[in-house]
Amino acid sequence: MSNKPVLHYFSGRGKMESIRWGLAAVGVEFEEKLFETKDEYQKLLKSGDLLFQQVPMVEIDGMKLVQTKAILSYIAGKYNIYGKNTKERACIDMYVEGTTDLMGLIMTSFILDEAEKRKEWDLIKQRALNRYFPVYEKALEKNEYLVGKTLSLADVHLLEAILATEELHPDVLQNFPNLQVNKLVSL
Numbered sequence: 061m062s063n064k065p066v067l068h069y070f071s072g073r074g075k076m077e078s079i080r081w082g083l084a085a086v087g088v089e090f091e092e093k094l095f096e097t098k099d100e101y102q103k104l105l106k107s108g109d110l111l112f113q114q115v116p117m118v119e120i121d122g123m124k125l126v127q128t129k130a131i132l133s134y135i136a137g138k139y140n141i142y143g144k145n146t147k148e149r150a151c152i153d154m155y156v157e158g159t160t161d162l163m164g165l166i167m168t169s170f171i172l173d174e175a176e177k178r179k180e181w182d183l184i185k186q187r188a189l190n191r192y193f194p195v196y197e198k199a200l201e202k203n204e205y206l207v208g209k210t211l212s213l214a215d216v217h218l219l220e221a222i223l224a225t226e227e228l229h230p231d232v233l234q235n236f237p238n239l240q241v242n243k244l245v246s247l
């Protein structure tokens with residue numbers, strides 16, 4: 061039997077995407093069981109493996125983990141991209157929550173009708189430019205990485221958020237030179 065983590069989710073990016081990025085960043089191969097139909101989802105629900113009847117769920121190290129944050133913390137802790145001490149970990153969590161909020165806006169925008177979606181994408185641009193990216197730009201003044209001198213979960217999550225924002229607004233990084241460098245070193 062393979063020891064690779066097994067990721068259970070809908071066939072889409074959604075909340076599982078940051079887990080995929082996290083595993084890829086630390087070089088861990090994984091398998092995916094993506095359900096395409098309601099029946100497949102119902103089967104997983106009935107199995108009792110989803111603690112809160114929700115996905116993402118990840119089978120890893122003999123556990124069936126749910127809750128995106130818990131799964132990401134486990135991966136980051138296990139593969140040493142979660143800071144050197146509790147203060148660094150708190151900073152990483154803080155930065156990750158910021159990018160999670162931005163990603164939340166992006167994810168939910170895709171269920172809106174066309175007119176609402178355009179408005180939401182404008183809001184996302186404003187939030188990225190005025191609320192989120194300036195914080196990361198400042199944090200990157202002294203180092204290429206957000207926390208400490210090495211890649212952490214905060215950089216991986218930021219990269220996902222940058223790329224997702226650029227899909228909507230390709231020029232969004234133009235006034236953020238430090239973010240441009242961070243994006244390159246995190247890829």
Ligand SMILES: N[C@@H](CCC(=O)N[C@@H](CS)C(=O)NCC(=O)O)C(=O)O
Pocket residue numbers: 074075113114115116126127128129
């Ligand atoms: N707090 C959970 C939320 C998970 C969540 O909302 N999952 C959605 C899919 S993205 C789901 O399973 N929805 C079905 C439901 O809530 O019944 C996490 O971050 O993992």
